Amino acid sequence: MxxxxxxxxxxRERIGKPEEEIVIPDNVVTVRDLLNHLKSLGEEYENALQYPEVIRVAIDQEHVEHSEKIAGAREIGIFPPMTGG
Amino acid sequence: MTVIPTIRVQSTDFDLQSEIDTLTMGRRDIGAVVTFSGLCRDECGALSALELEHYPGMAEAEMRRIAEMAIERFSLLGLTALHRYGKIMPGENIVLVVAAAPHRQAAFDGASFMMDFLKTSAPFWKKEHAADGTARDWVAAKDADDTARDKWR
Incomplete structure (x- = not known):
C-alpha cells in the first residue's frame, strides 16, 4: 500500500516536488526510520534530510515525535521548524 | 457553554475592527478584548516582501487545537485567530488574534498563549524577498520562540 x-x-524545494506517493518498505516502522529511508533515495533527499533531527513530521495532519510508528498513516507531512506568526 | 473559536487561513487581508465587532456583537458578558496583529516589516529596507507558505488543512487544524487549549485554560469568552498566506508586502497584516474574556488578564494571557504556540506549532513558513533583488532564504526558527512557548508549561 x-x-x-x-x-x-x-x-519541498530541496526534494524538488510538493508531494508524492511512495510504497514504504516493511522494515520502516517509525518516523525516524522513514527519514533515514528517504535519505537513501537520492541526492535531493539526502540534501533535504541531511540533519533529520531538525525535521518536523506530521501524521494525518497532527505533529508526531520521530519515535512515532507510521503504520496506518494516510498522509505524512515532512517540513522544517515552523516560522509563522 | 462551549466557546467555539473562529479560525481562518486566507490570502486576503483582514479588518481588525470588524473582527472585534463580530466577536463582541450582542454580548454583555465580555469585559476585556485583547487584539494582537503581526505585520510584515522591511528589516530596515532590506526586505521587499515575505512569502508565507502553509500546510492546507493542518494549518487550520493546528490553530484550532491551540485555540481550544487557550479557551479552556483561560476561560475565554471568545477567540479569533486569522493567518494569511501568499506574498505579503511590508506594512501589511500577517496574523491576527482577538481574545475576549470577562477581565483583562485572561484576555492578555489568552492572546499571548495563542501567539506563542501558533509561532512554534502552526505549519507556516516565511521566505524573504530581498529589496535589491538578490536571493534570500527561508526564515530560520528562533530559540526565543521555543522559550516563549515553554513558559506556559
Whole structure:
C-alpha cells in the first residue's frame, strides 16, 4: 500500500516536488526510520534530510515525535521548524 | 457553554475592527478584548516582501487545537485567530488574534498563549524577498520562540 508524503518550505524545494506517493518498505516502522529511508533515495533527499533531527513530521495532519510508528498513516507531512506568526 | 473559536487561513487581508465587532456583537458578558496583529516589516529596507507558505488543512487544524487549549485554560469568552498566506508586502497584516474574556488578564494571557504556540506549532513558513533583488532564504526558527512557548508549561 502506498502512502502520500507532502513536503513544505525548504524540504519541498530541496526534494524538488510538493508531494508524492511512495510504497514504504516493511522494515520502516517509525518516523525516524522513514527519514533515514528517504535519505537513501537520492541526492535531493539526502540534501533535504541531511540533519533529520531538525525535521518536523506530521501524521494525518497532527505533529508526531520521530519515535512515532507510521503504520496506518494516510498522509505524512515532512517540513522544517515552523516560522509563522 | 462551549466557546467555539473562529479560525481562518486566507490570502486576503483582514479588518481588525470588524473582527472585534463580530466577536463582541450582542454580548454583555465580555469585559476585556485583547487584539494582537503581526505585520510584515522591511528589516530596515532590506526586505521587499515575505512569502508565507502553509500546510492546507493542518494549518487550520493546528490553530484550532491551540485555540481550544487557550479557551479552556483561560476561560475565554471568545477567540479569533486569522493567518494569511501568499506574498505579503511590508506594512501589511500577517496574523491576527482577538481574545475576549470577562477581565483583562485572561484576555492578555489568552492572546499571548495563542501567539506563542501558533509561532512554534502552526505549519507556516516565511521566505524573504530581498529589496535589491538578490536571493534570500527561508526564515530560520528562533530559540526565543521555543522559550516563549515553554513558559506556559
Amino acid at each position: 502506498s502512502t502520500k508524503l507532502v513536503y513544505f518550505a525548504w524540504v
